[in-house]
Amino acid sequence: MVPVQIEKYVNAIGDFMDKHPTTTMNDKLKDLEHKTGYHKVYFFVTGAVSALSALWLLGGVKLLVDLLGFVYPAYMSFKSMDSGSHDDTQWLTYWVVFSFLSIVENLLSVIVTAIPFYFWIKMGVIVWMYAPSTRGAEVLYQQGLRPLLAPYLEAGKKD
Template sequence: MQHKTHDKFACHYLLANNSLSSKCNKPLLCLSRHTYIPTIMTQFLEQYRAGLEKALNEPGLINDLLAKAEQRSGVKRIYIALGMIGVISIYLTFGYGAQLLCNSIGFVYPAYASVKAIESDKKEDDTKWLTYWTVFAFLSIIEFFSDILLSWFPLYWLAKCILLVWCFAPISWNGSAVIYNRLIRPRYLKYNTKLDKVVGEAANNAAKLFSQGLDITQNLVKNANKDD
């Protein structure tokens, strides 16, 4: 039964990708197990390679840097990118300062892109990067409570780096959009009235405390001047 399930999945995958004629009533008879598994793997990798190549050619800082490296070395940018990904992955797994590298990757480019978005007239990029930083803060809060447990996971910084890259990747289904729409936004819409009330009360209390502290400071300064 297990093999039949896998065979059915493989068959549907091949049919969906036009690798097998949809007119075939028994497509598994056309392919042996040793044939369709490599075919699935090849098509799966080709799909993600095409997506990566498209992302690497998107206008921006990364595209500019890769274009210069490609021009000077004569090596295609996808191979340069894959080589860099491999080196960074190894370092995030075994290297010293993996936490700093991971957080830098999740901060430097998004910060640069956010400044560009602020200076541009487009609203779409503002929304994109506001969403990213909202998700970034959300993940940072979660990480604070789970850091002790997750730090023992040897691939933790590599996994976090992959998650952050997915969150700012120039694709329509990037991580920040997925996490925001599926986790953050539904809860905000459900509790936004209560949250506004709590935030408003907290802001008023903070303003009162600041005013009281300012009055106390001014009185202390006046008393000190009188004593002099």
């Protein structure tokens, strides 16, 4: 029996699993649910928490944040390339800005380590950069990176 307080979360995760059966191994977890009597969501959440814990132990918060900045955007980039839509510009812009910020982060690593909650801030910036509702990478490119690089891009056209 699922406690009432968490039933809505269990149902939401179960619905997500039903919508994405391959990614969530829904069929295998349903079999496990029938064999054990425990809800498939419990197995899914246990596996996800275990995987995240292992990644955290192996690489720390930096690895988790870097994966956040890579996995979803890479997936969406592959989808964009195969779809023939005009999403390519959004994801190309994301990768240019993400790469630039990664280089700056490495150059300023001594300063970065002194910033409290840096990786939480970085996580928020990464999600802001690729969220379809904000498209923050385009904002950073148009407002910061493009003006910085424009003189060099123009000089390259003349050569």
